[in-house]
Amino acid sequence: MENQRGKGLSFARRIYVPRVIGLGFGFFSVGAALYSLNTPSWLWALLLFNGFVWPHLAYQISIRSAFPYQAERRNLLYDSLLGGFWAACVQFNPLTTVTILSMMTMNNVAAGGQRLSLLGALAQLGGMLLGCTIFGFNLNLTMTQAQVWACLPMLTLYPLALGMVCYRLAIKLSQHKRALSALSRTDSLTGLLNHGAWKDLLHLKYQQCRQYHTQATLALIDIDHFKIINDSYGHIVGDAVLRQLSRELKFLLDESELAGRYGGDEFCVILPNLPLNKAEALMEQLRAALLQYRHPDVPQLRVSLSIGLARFQPLYKDALDWLDDADKALYTAKHTGRNTISVALPRPQANDANHSSA
Template identity: 85%
Template sequence: MENQRGKGLSFARRIYLPRAIGLGVGFFSVGAALYPLNMPTWLWLLLVFNGFIWPHLAFQVSTRSAFPYQAERRNLLYDSLCGGFWAACCQFNPLTAVTILSMMTMNNVAAGGRRLFVLGAITQVAGMLLGGLIFGFKFNPMMTQTQVWACLPMLTLYPLAVGMVCYQLAIKLAQHKRTLSALSRTDSLTGLLNHGAWKDLLHLKFQQCRQHNTQAILALIDIDHFKLINDSYGHIVGDAVLQQLSRELKRLLDSGELAGRYGGDEFCVILPDLPLNKAESLMEQLRQALDQYRHPDVPEMRVSLSIGLARFQPNYSDAIAWLDDADKALYTAKHTGRNTISVALSHSATRAGL
């Protein structure tokens, strides 16, 4: 309910400026056409109200409504009704009538697409019938120089206002699209890349290493006995451990080094253009940082990591082979005492975590 109201308020705010500009300059277009026709005073007062008071009143009506979107759509239809009415009052003067009706039609299409275009057109016809019933159905093809000049602001300022609103809306939509794209690639708990996004980057990095003959290190990181942590201290404490690991990864890694949550308590990192010894040193810093971590509510809890490293090899058939080597190294680390960094090399170097 609150979300719908928020969208309705945003819609009303987008319409407010084009309506205020359009009806304000429209006053002069209609006034120039009405002046030679000796219309009654009440009609001029209605024109003043429609041109300078109604835009602000309509905004208050829609923003104070429980359903702002529906209220604003009704306001747009009222605008169309008035447009048809003024076209008839001006005796369907070609320049004034076409200017008013086309600008309002453009606004309806921009605000509500085909449906509002159709409803607006029907309402415009209703307004013409109302004006014709009051003042008669007359056609006045004569156009004065004053009427031409009076219509120019409507033909320039109003499309500019509508265009600016559409541009701002397009910018917001692009921002929302980027935000949604980032959310779809991000693990909500840790803020790191999720499984799918990281796998995509792994394949990309594999191709870059193969094509440009560059090096990279792949690291798989597993929290030792994480299920025991959840069972003993609860999932809230377990989530805190996962978040702490993600914070340490973000602190230690450069922007070009890509970390992700592979699943559950398993994390993954791609370290491009980094020698193996430096990669081991970096992962050792990570292992020590988690070893020193103390949760404020359960200071007795200890956290350790098992880490498997695999250097890119030109003879890998695909990225999965590279990942499989890192996974084998992780398996070795987990089955040789844990709290360990294991390296998948031809000479199978394995290092204990001190």
């Protein structure tokens, strides 16, 4: 409910400035056509109200409404109704009528698409019928120089204002789209890549290593006895440990080194263009940093890591082979005392394997 109201308020704010500009200049367009006619005083008063009071009143009606979006759509239909009414009042003067109705139709299309433009056209027709009922049907095809000059600002500045509104909306939508895309790829607790996004990058990095013959090292990181941490100290402390590990990863890694949360207490890192010894040294820094971590509410807590490393090998059939080697190295680290780093052994070449079997 609150979110819908927020969207409605945003919609009303977008319409406000174009309405102020459009109806303000529309006053002069209609006024120039009415000037040569026998126009009653009350009609001039209505035109002044429509041109300079109604835009601000419509905005206040929308933002004070419980449903701003629906209120603003009704206001747009009132605009169209009055537009048709003014077309009848100026006796369907071609330039003034086309200027007013086309600008309003443009606004309806931009604001509500086909449905609102159709409703707006019906409202314009209703306004014409109302005007003809009051003043009779008259047709005045004469256009003066004053009417041409009075319509020019409406024809030039109003489309500019509407175009700027649409441009800003497009920029905002693009920003929202990028933000949503980033959120869909990010683990909410740690801010690292989530499982799916990291797996996609692993497959991409595998293809790059094969195609360009580059090297990279894959690391799988597991927090030792994480279930015991959660069971003994609670999930809030466990979450703090996960966030601390993500902070240390972000601190140690550069932009080309890609870290993700693989699941639960398991993290994963792709270290491109990094020799195995340097990758091992980097992971040793990470292991030592977590060992020094102290939770302010649980000072006795000690956090250690088991890490498995696997360097890319051309023998891998796919990225899952690479991941499987890193996982086996992690298994070795966890079953040889934990709090350590294990490196996957190179796979034997095909000819070596054949020679061994022989």
